[in-house]
Amino acid sequence: MEKFDTIVIGAGPAGLAAAHNLKSNGQNVAIVENNLWGGTCPNRGCDPKKVLLSGVEARDRIAQLQGKGFDELPNVNWKELEAFKETFTDPVSKGSRDGIVNAGITAIDGQPKFISENEIVVNGQDHYQAGKFIIATGQRPSYLNIKGKEHLLSSTDFLSLKKMPEDITIIGAGYIAFEMATIANATGAKVHVIHHNDHPLKGFNEGYALELVKQLEAKGVDFNFNVDTQAIEQQADGRYSITADGFELTTDLVIGATGRIANTDFLDFEKAGVEYTRHGVVVNAKLQSTNKNIYAIGDVVDTKQPKLTPVGGFEANYVSDILTGKTDKDLELPLIPTVVYGSPKLAKVGVQEGAEVVDQDVTGWFTYSHTNDPKAKIRIVLNDKSEIIGATLLSNNADSLINLLTMAIKDHMTHEDVIKQIMAYPTAASDLEYLF
Numbered sequence: 001m002e003k004f005d006t007i008v009i010g011a012g013p014a015g016l017a018a019a020h021n022l023k024s025n026g027q028n029v030a031i032v033e034n035n036l037w038g039g040t041c042p043n044r045g046c047d048p049k050k051v052l053l054s055g056v057e058a059r060d061r062i063a064q065l066q067g068k069g070f071d072e073l074p075n076v077n078w079k080e081l082e083a084f085k086e087t088f089t090d091p092v093s094k095g096s097r098d099g100i101v102n103a104g105i106t107a108i109d110g111q112p113k114f115i116s117e118n119e120i121v122v123n124g125q126d127h128y129q130a131g132k133f134i135i136a137t138g139q140r141p142s143y144l145n146i147k148g149k150e151h152l153l154s155s156t157d158f159l160s161l162k163k164m165p166e167d168i169t170i171i172g173a174g175y176i177a178f179e180m181a182t183i184a185n186a187t188g189a190k191v192h193v194i195h196h197n198d199h200p201l202k203g204f205n206e207g208y209a210l211e212l213v214k215q216l217e218a219k220g221v222d223f224n225f226n227v228d229t230q231a232i233e234q235q236a237d238g239r240y241s242i243t244a245d246g247f248e249l250t251t252d253l254v255i256g257a258t259g260r261i262a263n264t265d266f267l268d269f270e271k272a273g274v275e276y277t278r279h280g281v282v283v284n285a286k287l288q289s290t291n292k293n294i295y296a297i298g299d300v301v302d303t304k305q306p307k308l309t310p311v312g313g314f315e316a317n318y319v320s321d322i323l324t325g326k327t328d329k330d331l332e333l334p335l336i337p338t339v340v341y342g343s344p345k346l347a348k349v350g351v352q353e354g355a356e357v358v359d360q361d362v363t364g365w366f367t368y369s370h371t372n373d374p375k376a377k378i379r380i381v382l383n384d385k386s387e388i389i390g391a392t393l394l395s396n397n398a399d400s401l402i403n404l405l406t407m408a409i410k411d412h413m414t415h416e417d418v419i420k421q422i423m424a425y426p427t428a429a430s431d432l433e434y435l436f
């Protein structure tokens with residue numbers, strides 16, 4: 001039986017970062033993966049989505065400038081765009097595994113199960129012991145429990161569609177639903193979004209979320225709110241009929257985007273004394289599970305933190321520091337900016353209410369008018385010392401501006417601090433001094 005200082009279970013962004021960190025700090029480390037090395041983000045999440053969105057952005061920009069230098073609106077060639085995406089995704093698994101092996105970390109392929117508090121067996125035959133374990137098994141799509149649920153496809157399927165159907169329906173109105181709807185719409189598909197209540201993108205400012213709905217509606221996306229899907233049936237012609245109380249829709253393909261569920265099953269946690277809920281592994285403020293030698297990081301953790309790649313990476317660094325004696329403090333996450341990659345993009349950071357809120361429609365400002373953007377809005381929240389403490393942005397460059405505002409909040413910047421800076425002009429950043 002092989003013994004290690006630490007065994008990491010799950011080779012996504014969080015698990016890989018922890019394994020590399022621990023190894024470079026002199027530990028004897030193994031990492032177990034039961035599927036694609038690299039995990040969700042580079043194989044079936046953030047990165048492939050961003051490649052597909054680059055096509056959307058290029059087309060949107062030209063659409064906005066039609067009659068202002070551009071005549072024809074080009075079509076997105078899905079087959080070519082998908083092939084381009086695969087040039088990024090195809091090398092990920094081998095590259096991630098090779099990186100592990102080259103770093104001198106033991107790479108184990110297969111399905112691990114705990115058989116005691118400090119031992120796992122992989123594929124029912126190979127036994128490994130460790131002083132510490134890190135669970136980094138992430139999440140997978142959760143499907144609605146309705147009649148015909150077997151017809152639901154996931155975001156993973158969407159990102160690898162060989163052909164974009166003429167008509168596609170997405171159930172749910174969270175991050176994934178908006179991003180898939182944006183991509184499918186730009187390829188020319190008729191897109192329907194069905195949502196069980198009238199709160200899309202819960203957690204974002206309601207007015208801004210509804211403005212994004214309006215912008216997508218203007219591009220032809222059909223939103224159906226307060227529709228609680230009851231059944232999906234395949235018709236003789238291969239299409240699908242979606243039904244709810246007083247509602248019926250026929251479509252070519254149905255994507256379920258109603259959240260994700262933690263990968264806590266199949267690991268026999270009971271044998272290791274690790275408690276978990278349907279939201280993930282239960283941890284304390286040091287990301288330690290109910291077994292003090294087993295930690296959890298990334299999407300699989302049952303905390304309220306947004307489940308995002310940089311959060312998993314931060315937690316990996318933190319647990320590595322704990323396990324190498326560099327810290328014994330509780331985890332303190334910094335501000336977490338988050339972006340819905342729609343068209344336009346919706347971003348937020350920090351708190352959303354304060355002593356003063358400056359909410360502006362900036363569509364007419366040069367930054368947005370020279371590209372003829374249909375809508376840009378910026379909401380800045382200040383505290384009683386006039387420091388920026390939060391922001392929500394809706395614009396095509398919200399993704400980069402939100403990072404700048406995150407730094408400004410961290411540095412407790414006021415308007416006076418902002419005007420002391422020189423920002424490259426003309427950019428969204430050089431507008432900052434006029435925003436509040």
Ligand SMILES: Cc1cc2nc3c(=O)[nH]c(=O)nc-3n(C[C@H](O)[C@H](O)[C@H](O)COP(=O)(O)OP(=O)(O)OC[C@H]3O[C@@H](n4cnc5c(N)ncnc54)[C@H](O)[C@@H]3O)c2cc1C
Nearest residue numbers: 010012013014034039040041045046137138298299308309
């Ligand atoms: C469509 C989509 C788009 C996204 N876009 C963004 C974005 O733009 N920005 C952003 O920050 N985040 C985004 N996310 C979220 C991001 O992908 C996750 O937060 C991130 O991948 C979490 O990393 P992780 O290492 O915790 O888990 P994962 O990346 O899920 O990795 C977990 C790994 O564990 C493996 N595993 C699972 N069970 C077992 C087991 N029993 N034994 C061994 N191995 C196991 C899995 O196969 C996987 O490789 C997106 C997610 C999706 C689905």
Ligand SMILES: NC(=O)c1ccc[n+]([C@@H]2O[C@H](COP(=O)([O-])OP(=O)(O)OC[C@H]3O[C@@H](n4cnc5c(N)ncnc54)[C@H](O)[C@@H]3O)[C@@H](O)[C@H]2O)c1
Nearest residue numbers: 172173174175176177196257258259260306307339340341
């Ligand atoms: N840009 C990004 O950073 C990004 C992109 C995609 C995914 N992600 C991560 O992945 C996670 C999962 O994304 P998601 O869009 O699946 O989740 P989500 O939590 O953002 O949205 C889920 C949606 O499904 C709805 N829903 C839940 N239960 C339902 C039910 N029974 N019937 C009908 N609708 C129901 C919710 O109201 C919500 O609108 C996100 O929370 C985020 O952490 C991030």
